[in-house]
Amino acid sequence: MKHTKPAGSTETAHLLERRKRLLGKAYRLFYDHPVHIVRGEGVWLYDADGKRYLDVYNNVPHVGHCHPHVVEAVCKQAKVLNTHTRYLHENVLDYADKLTAKFPGGLDIAMFACTGTEANELALRLARAKTGANGMIVTDHAYHGTSWAISQITTCYGSSDRRGDNIVTVPAPDSFRGLYAGDDEAADKYAGHLHDAIDKLAQNGHRPAAFIVDTIFSNEGLPTVPPGYLAKAVEIVRAAGGLFVADEVQPGFGRLGRHFWGFESHAVVPDIATMGKPMGNGYPVSAVVTSAEIIEAYQKDSHYFNTFGGTPVACAAALAVLEVVEQQGLQANALETGDYLLDKLKKLKANKFIIGDVRGSGLFIGIDLVGGPDSREPATSETSRAVNLLKERGVLIGSTGRYDNVLKIRPPLVFTRQNADLLLEKLEGVLSEISGTL
Amino acid sequence: MKHTKPAGSTETAHLLERRKRLLGKAYRLFYDHPVHIVRGEGVWLYDADGKRYLDVYNNVPHVGHCHPHVVEAVCKQAKVLNTHTRYLHENVLDYADKLTAKFPGGLDIAMFACTGTEANELALRLARAKTGANGMIVTDHAYHGTSWAISQITTCYGSSDRRGDNIVTVPAPDSFRGLYAGDDEAADKYAGHLHDAIDKLAQNGHRPAAFIVDTIFSNEGLPTVPPGYLAKAVEIVRAAGGLFVADEVQPGFGRLGRHFWGFESHAVVPDIATMGKPMGNGYPVSAVVTSAEIIEAYQKDSHYFNTFGGTPVACAAALAVLEVVEQQGLQANALETGDYLLDKLKKLKANKFIIGDVRGSGLFIGIDLVGGPDSREPATSETSRAVNLLKERGVLIGSTGRYDNVLKIRPPLVFTRQNADLLLEKLEGVLSEISGTL
Numbered sequence: 001m002k003h004t005k006p007a008g009s010t011e012t013a014h015l016l017e018r019r020k021r022l023l024g025k026a027y028r029l030f031y032d033h034p035v036h037i038v039r040g041e042g043v044w045l046y047d048a049d050g051k052r053y054l055d056v057y058n059n060v061p062h063v064g065h066c067h068p069h070v071v072e073a074v075c076k077q078a079k080v081l082n083t084h085t086r087y088l089h090e091n092v093l094d095y096a097d098k099l100t101a102k103f104p105g106g107l108d109i110a111m112f113a114c115t116g117t118e119a120n121e122l123a124l125r126l127a128r129a130k131t132g133a134n135g136m137i138v139t140d141h142a143y144h145g146t147s148w149a150i151s152q153i154t155t156c157y158g159s160s161d162r163r164g165d166n167i168v169t170v171p172a173p174d175s176f177r178g179l180y181a182g183d184d185e186a187a188d189k190y191a192g193h194l195h196d197a198i199d200k201l202a203q204n205g206h207r208p209a210a211f212i213v214d215t216i217f218s219n220e221g222l223p224t225v226p227p228g229y230l231a232k233a234v235e236i237v238r239a240a241g242g243l244f245v246a247d248e249v250q251p252g253f254g255r256l257g258r259h260f261w262g263f264e265s266h267a268v269v270p271d272i273a274t275m276g277k278p279m280g281n282g283y284p285v286s287a288v289v290t291s292a293e294i295i296e297a298y299q300k301d302s303h304y305f306n307t308f309g310g311t312p313v314a315c316a317a318a319l320a321v322l323e324v325v326e327q328q329g330l331q332a333n334a335l336e337t338g339d340y341l342l343d344k345l346k347k348l349k350a351n352k353f354i355i356g357d358v359r360g361s362g363l364f365i366g367i368d369l370v371g372g373p374d375s376r377e378p379a380t381s382e383t384s385r386a387v388n389l390l391k392e393r394g395v396l397i398g399s400t401g402r403y404d405n406v407l408k409i410r411p412p413l414v415f416t417r418q419n420a421d422l423l424l425e426k427l428e429g430v431l432s433e434i435s436g437t438l
Numbered sequence: 439m440k441h442t443k444p445a446g447s448t449e450t451a452h453l454l455e456r457r458k459r460l461l462g463k464a465y466r467l468f469y470d471h472p473v474h475i476v477r478g479e480g481v482w483l484y485d486a487d488g489k490r491y492l493d494v495y496n497n498v499p500h501v502g503h504c505h506p507h508v509v510e511a512v513c514k515q516a517k518v519l520n521t522h523t524r525y526l527h528e529n530v531l532d533y534a535d536k537l538t539a540k541f542p543g544g545l546d547i548a549m550f551a552c553t554g555t556e557a558n559e560l561a562l563r564l565a566r567a568k569t570g571a572n573g574m575i576v577t578d579h580a581y582h583g584t585s586w587a588i589s590q591i592t593t594c595y596g597s598s599d600r601r602g603d604n605i606v607t608v609p610a611p612d613s614f615r616g617l618y619a620g621d622d623e624a625a626d627k628y629a630g631h632l633h634d635a636i637d638k639l640a641q642n643g644h645r646p647a648a649f650i651v652d653t654i655f656s657n658e659g660l661p662t663v664p665p666g667y668l669a670k671a672v673e674i675v676r677a678a679g680g681l682f683v684a685d686e687v688q689p690g691f692g693r694l695g696r697h698f699w700g701f702e703s704h705a706v707v708p709d710i711a712t713m714g715k716p717m718g719n720g721y722p723v724s725a726v727v728t729s730a731e732i733i734e735a736y737q738k739d740s741h742y743f744n745t746f747g748g749t750p751v752a753c754a755a756a757l758a759v760l761e762v763v764e765q766q767g768l769q770a771n772a773l774e775t776g777d778y779l780l781d782k783l784k785k786l787k788a789n790k791f792i793i794g795d796v797r798g799s800g801l802f803i804g805i806d807l808v809g810g811p812d813s814r815e816p817a818t819s820e821t822s823r824a825v826n827l828l829k830e831r832g833v834l835i836g837s838t839g840r841y842d843n844v845l846k847i848r849p850p851l852v853f854t855r856q857n858a859d860l861l862l863e864k865l866e867g868v869l870s871e872i873s874g875t876l
Contacts (some may be wrong), residue, residue: 015526024547024733026742029524036526040519058521060745066517075513080505081478082720083496088453088465088474096460109462112721114552121585145558146744149586158741277745282520284552284746286721291482295462302595304464306584307498307715308553308722337662 010105011048012036029400031403040065041417043412045396051213054422055412056397062253062278063324064414070281073320073414074313082313083254085112085305091315098322100289102260104257104269108392109295112287112310116249116276119143119286122304123272124149124210126290127243129298130271133207137197137237139172141402143219144212153212155349156402159248165204168197170233173419174223177369177376193233198240208242210272215262216251222366222408223403224359243294246270250364253278254325255413257335257362265361283317330413333363341365341420348428354379354435365409366400378403382434395423449486450474460811462874466615468836478503481850481857483834484768492860494849500691500716501762502852507718511758512751520751523550523743529753536760540698540725542707547733549726552771554687554714555583557724558650560742562587563709564728565648565677565681567736568709572646575635577610581648581657582685591650594657594840603642606635612661612805614795615814629670636678646680648710653700653708655690659839660804660846662797668704682734683852684708685723688802691716692763693851695773695800703799721755722746772800779803779847779858786866792817792873803847805865816841820872827868833861 002202015036019027036052039046041320042064043052055065063070085092091383096110113119120334128134138144138153145154152163170193171179173186180186194211201208211234217223234244252275259265261273276286286309298304308314325331342358342365349355356370356379369386383405390397400408407427411419453474457465473491477484480502483491493503496725501508515529523530551557566572576582576591583592590601608631609617611624618624632649638695639646649672655661672682689700694706697703709732714724724842736742746752763769778794780803787793794808794817807824809815821843828835838846845865849857 001865009595015528015531018531018535019526021546022531022538022548023523023748024549024737026549026733026737026740027523028741028743029526034526037521038527040521045519045525055673058634060522061520065521066519068517071513074516075509078509078512078720079506081476081483081504082499083475083478083483083503084463084498087464087483088450088457088467089474089476090453093453093456093460097456100460108459111462111464115556116611118553118555118585124586146742147556147585147587148562171818282746282749282751284752292462295464299462299464302464303466303468306555306586308720308815310461311720313720326586365791370561372657 002176009049009289018248031391032156033127035391042414051394053391053394053396054419056395056423059250059410060277060282060410061253061412062281063321063330064330064412067281067324069324070317070320073316074075074283077313077316082311082369084307085310089312091312091319092310095315095319098319099287103273103289105162106291107269107273107289109290111304112314113286113306114284114308115286116274117146117147117150118306119249119274119276119288120144120150120247121147123245123274125302126272126288126294127210127245129252129301131207131209131241131293133209133241134165134166135201135208135242137194137201137208137211137242138167138169138243139213139217139220141172141220142214144214156389166201168200170194170197171222172217172223173225173229174220175226176359178223187226187229187232190226190229191236194236195386198236208237208240210243210245212245212247214247214250215266216256216361216364218250218364218408219400221368221406222364225266231268234268236368243271244268246273248273249276253321253405254331255334255362255364255386257331266346268273279321280317283314285314285318318383325413328414333415334413337415337417337420338362338365340417341423344420344424348424352431352435354382354392354431360409363409363413363415364372367407367409368401368405369405378405380405383407385434386430389433390426393426393430395426447487473829480852489832491829491832491834492857494833494847494861496850497688497693497848498715498720499850501766501768502757502850505719505762507762508755508758511754512721515751515754520749523748527750529757530748533753534756536757537725541711541727544729545707545711545727547728547730549742550752551724551726551744552722552746553583554712555585556589556744556747557687557712557714557726558582558588558685559585560726561650561683561712562648562711563740564726564732564736565683567739568681568732569645569647569679570676571605571645571647571678571679573639573646574605575632575639575649575680576605576648576660577651577655578607578608579610579658580652582652599857604639604644606638608632608635610655610661611663611667612658613664614662614797615775616661625664625667628664628667629674630680632671634676642781646675646678648681648683649675650683650685652685652688653704654694654799654802654842656802656846657838659806659844660798660802663704669706672706681709682706684711686711687714691759692769693772693800693802695769695776699770705871717759718752719759720753721752723752723756748776763851766852770853771853775855775858776800776803776852778855779861782858782862786862788792790869790873792820794870798847801847801849801851801853805845806839807843807846816843818843821845823872824841824868827871828864831864831868833864
């Protein structure tokens with residue numbers, strides 16, 4: 001989704017020129033013709049020309065762009081106090097209380113940072129402190145963040161030779177495409193790779209500290225996971241002394257509809273859970289939830305402090321998000337609207353051979369585009385075309401997956417059935433146009 | 439500054455109990471009897487009992503606690519839009535423009551993250567990409583952040599055996615206490631250690647990627663640096679192919695009075711500068727400023743994106759901070775008030791043998807407490823006592839340095855001469871009380 005030429009308006013061209021000059025060449029924009037967004041409200045984004053876009057992409061504005069309850073909570077607290085966790089303050093405790101109440105017993109402690117990367121950094125340090133081991137097991141097309149250590153376990157970018165020999169990968173489970181698609185024993189077979197990973201670590205002189213997965217496998221293309229896989233995999237890791245870290249940065253906070261956290265959909269309880277993006281509806285806040293036992297091991301050698309983590313304003317934002325999720329019934333809405341959309345998409349699939357698979361949970365849905373009827377060949381360039389065409393037609397959507405051929409539906413949770421109908425209408429039109437070219 | 443027993447009030451005891459239960463044992467509080475701060479305004483913080491404290495500690499609220507211009511900027515933007523840098527938006531460009539204008543020519547590019555740790559993470563990756571080398575040289579009691587990679591170059595915590603052999607230390611320069619105190623050739627001699635560091639890296643099979651310093655050496659105790667040291671040190675590193683990273687997280691944004699950035703006070707231009715804490719007056723925002731040439735090397739293999747970095751709200755906060763610094767003349771105030779305070783403290787030193795040295799620049803001043811007249815023995819426990827007594831008397835201050843014996847004066851930049859007088863009055867009383875016990 002790189003941009004190849006500036007969009008029409010002089011203003012956009014000017015912004016593109018300034019951006020290249022001031023931010024440099026390492027930044028990327030979405031879309032062949034990038035959008036200049038100036039306003040957001042609920043599920044809607046508006047560009048500088050007043051054009052309205054249905055936002056099917058952004059999960060950070062979890063309860064909707066500029067939700068007044070969250071904005072008010074941030075402003076109210078920002079006017080009064082915003083210090084740090086080395087003074088006593090109620091907000092961080094009130095939020096930790098509400099957050100840990102969302103977890104099974106034993107996961108009682110919350111620690112705060114600013115980004116998902118920082119939360120995963122802390123999880124990694126906790127796991128290493130608890131186990132005394134250094135090995136990390138991660139799926140083979142995962143995204144967990146951008147720091148030096150976390151980019152080593154972000155296996156979707158770059159080559160494996162950048163990684164230390166303490167990091168080993170296992171194939172991400174996938175019931176549609178992959179090693180054991182259609183195999184009745186896929187769960188056992190995928191889980192069996194954890195044995196291989198532990199053996200490989202041992203050959204390199206390491207023991208496993210942790211197995212970490214994004215529990216919706218978003219970057220892997222939101223695959224349907226063979227039932228029982230994750231519980232089996234975690235059992236193998238624990239038997240070898242390792243912990244299980246559930247990266248809930250993307251699936252968490254009710255998006256999946258049936259469950260508040262992704263790990264619940266796999267019937268497995270993590271030792272450490274990390275969360276971020278949607279947590280403050282855009283205010284930078286992230287967290288780790290874990291057990292007193294793990295903290296006990298960590299604090300023998302280390303303290304923890306993060307300047308902007310757990311501040312009164314950050315926690316006011318996060319508290320307001322939880323309140324809106326509860327008061328507006330957004331987890332239930334994710335389930336109902338998600339099921340409605342999934343059902344309609346499955347019907348659309350019957351008429352559109354470019355749709356190879358439709359899958360997901362709640363308001364986190366993937367549409368796997370393929371090269372032809374009954375094909376599983378990834379339609380990567382068509383996916384990029386669909387993303388750009390949908391943008392032209394007023395729908396902001398992204399793509400994901402190993403082959404970047406999965407349209408990713410991940411809107412703010414205030415997404416309605418009417419929004420779903422609009423998406424379906426636009427999607428049908430665009431896929432018809434693209435299918436004609438296949 | 440750990441707490442040993444709960445403060446008197448039931449409410450504080452209750453907060454302490456909740457904190458232990460919900461945040462765990464890895465978090466630390468300031469002061470023997472922690473404070474429960476509920477409100478902030480300018481240089482003042484207020485506890486739950488309405489007691490007012492002069493804030494001489496907090497540098498994050500750079501332009502004063504809850505500065506209305508910054509709060510308004512955040513609220514105004516939060517109501518309209520808060521997305522990310524993959525859409526076009528003016529704020530990130532307007533801020534990058536203003537920020538890079540504060541740097542010498544060639545340092546034209548700004549990249550955004552959320553915390554100082556993340557900025558240093560990016561600097562490290564840029565330096566490694568540019569040099570193709572992996573070695574890091576860092577002073578021996580430095581703080582640069584909390585992630586796995588950055589904690590390796592945070593040499594003030596833990597032992598060196600946790601560090602990779604690609605990280606080597608040099609003694610932090612110090613004109614009062616240390617290897618070459620009082621030596622006319624201290625600058626050359628301290629700089630000479632860079633040769634040793636480069637040799638040691640070579641023995642370990644590494645070349646230097648970067649030499650990184652906090653340009654005010656805050657964690658080292660704000661030492662007076664022998665003039666010319668840093669320029670000489672950087673010259674040696676550059677001759678060996680390494681870059682110089684100026685960590686401006688603490689000294690930056692005008693605090694030092696004479697200069698906007700710490701590196702300017704050493705008459706040396708960095709290849710990469712990092713900044714954070716004061717940048718958004720408490721809103722989590724950080725940045726890296728560097729050259730197009732370094733970005734050119736980095737972007738061959740890597741893109742850059744940080745979900746919450748450079749958002750419209752983050753940049754609105756940071757823009758507002760720059761505006762206040764300029765409109766209220768806060769750099770000039772840091773110089774004038776800082777010089778006034780420094781002068782008074784030097785006079786106080788003449789009458790208080792517990793004060794071994796007074797040093798610093800602008801509103802970043804260290805008072806080095808010692809064991810007796812003409813002694814350089816660090817008065818560590820007396821420093822902790824002073825910090826706690828000052829808190830009881832309504833002044834929030836911290837300590838720093840290798841021996842934790844340096845009172846650190848680092849208030850919001852709206853600190854006035856009247857505030858300085860109040861600090862001096864309380865400080866004199868407390869030091870008299872403590873001196874009596876020496």
